[in-house]
Amino acid sequence: MQIDSFLSDLAQRGISVDLDQSELVIQAADGALTEPVIQQLRDRKPEILARLAARQDAQNPTGKRASGQTRFAASFSQSRLWFLDQLDPGNPMYNIAAGFELRGALDHAALEGAFVALVKRHEILRTRFANDGGDLVQVVDPAPSSVLDFTEVSSAEQRSQCLESDALTRFDLANGPLIKLRLITLAGEVPVLSVCMHHIISDGWSVGVMMKEFGALYLEQTGAGIGLLPAMDLQFADYATWQKARFEAGLLGEQADYWQKTLDGVPPLLDLGTDLPRQRILGKRAGATHPLLIEPELVARLTHLGQANSATPFMVISAAFSVLMSRFSGQTDFCFGTAIAGRNHPATEALIGFFVNTLVLRARLDPEMTLRDLVCRSRDTALGAFSHQDMPFEHLVELLGDGQATNHAPLVQVMLSLQNTPQTALNLPGLGISPIAPKVTTAKFDLSLNLEDKDGGFSGSIEYAIDLFHPDTIARMAAQFIDILSQMADAPDTPVSALLQADDCDTVTAFSTGKTVPIPALTLERITEHARRDPAAPALVYGDETLSYGVLDVLSSRFSHYLRGLGVCAGSR
Secondary structure (H helix, E strand, C coil), X not given: CCHHHHHHHHHHCCEEEEEECCEEEEEECCCCCCHHHHHHHHHCHHHHHHHHHHHHHCCCCCCCCCCCCCEEECCHHHHHHHHHHHHCXXXXXXXXXXXXXXXXXXXXXXXHHHHHHHHHHCHHHHEEEEEECCEEEEEECCCCCCCEEEEEECCHHHHHHHHHHHHCCCCCCCCCCCEEEEEEEECCCCCXXXXXXXXXXXXXXXXXXXXXXXXXXXHHHHCCCCCCCCCCCCCHHHHHHHHHHHHHCCCCHHHXXXXXXXXXXXXXXXXXXXXCCCCCCCCCCEEEEEEEEECHHHHHHHHHHHHHCCCCHHHHHHHHHHHHHHHHHCCCEEEEEEXXXXXXXXXXXXXXXXXXXXXXXXXXXXXXXXXXXXHHHHHHHHHHHHCCCCCCHHHHHHHHCCCCXXXXXXXXXXXXXXECCCCCCEEECCEEEEEECCCCXXXXXXEEEEEXXXXXXXXXXXXXXXXXXXXXXXXXHHHHHHHHHHHHHHCCCCEHHHHHCCCCCHHHHHHHCCCCCCCCCCHHHHHHHHHHHCCCCEEEEECCEEEEHHHHHHHHHHHHHHHHHCCCCCCCC
């Protein structure tokens, strides 16, 4: 029996084994320390001591490293992105792009100096990657003397083109650099700072860290502040080394057991009713967004529902989202994901790097449960997942063996995000910095619902892959999501099945009993409208088979596009 399994087995028997100054400390329930167990402890004492010592060393990240060391192990997340990049080198799907308006008296030299200092301060911003005997390593390069490009344009259209071009930068992970900084100026207009980084060195939280520290360094460059930032005792490379040490020390064993049990038997794909067939190989995906707004009044009612059931707004939103996904897929057991910061240790909060982790949430809908029950189940699912969030998503995919499909992302193809801390403007003496909403041109997942708390409501968008969905489908989805939220807030004790029942089934009922029913005028428009209001309601019944309005609408749309592709038009025979 492996040492980790042995220690786990002891714990299940009520025997705890700890380390205190190189000595074993054993506590056990009455009768648990039998002679065979005592003998095993004696025989395996050196093994136990070594394992417990390794676990102690891996409890906290440290900046201990060899002098002059420039090569470090890559994190699990970085290894996954490197693998994906090898399949399609330079794919910009995993770029993080942002734009910022710089209002006021901008000092160009101070701007350049601040970013040079920032790149020098954070090793990850001058890191590239190499294959070292089959192991991926981070290679830290010397700090450059210049990092900022300056571009002057003659029109607002050219400025937008520059931002879009930067967002689609094809980074070379092996040679770097993996960050692109550019100041775009237009006569008579506010200068715009374009920032683009590959996800392998950054995440959304990191952009906030980056701009906050830029502000302090800019003040130092202008002479308005000195020593505003503390020394860096830890770098992302140290975190990656610590992450690997924790894994090798067996500290994630219990989390691995939890996830294997929780996700046992889950379908590998949330198969939404797409308008277009999936490509055989998942590559660069063009994306678009549809705006979505949950009004403050509805958010207040949803918050009240959550508070009455010890659930956060995210848990309530998650419950409604699972109903929406079930409507469009016909599945009652599936997974979707949510992004978490992945910065559980305080020492990582001020670092730039790829910390964000994908947390898998399994949705299981029982039509007989009430909406309130569903909120409670969503609460329990989220609590369990968040308490086991240290398991890297990439290792979870490997653990479950779910990374073989080439036409869809592993484990989760749909994401849900609710941000409670929206990005705000940064104001410096004489200079205001405000973010520009980025234009979405790629999609990392089939579909992502991204919301943020804004003025008491939730504002955001549905990001989707345009090679799978038409805009009108996403618009219907957004409208139905608001309807589901309203029903959940108004009548939480309604059975979930009530959201899947049609309001008017006269025609369907007559059809199922074999009666002749006159077809009303504008049937297509009526079907489309009913599909928008209640897509899961039965539209056609034949024997034991039922076809919902939503599926009927999707199939008719697909057939229509197919006919158009053949050149069929009105009046064709």
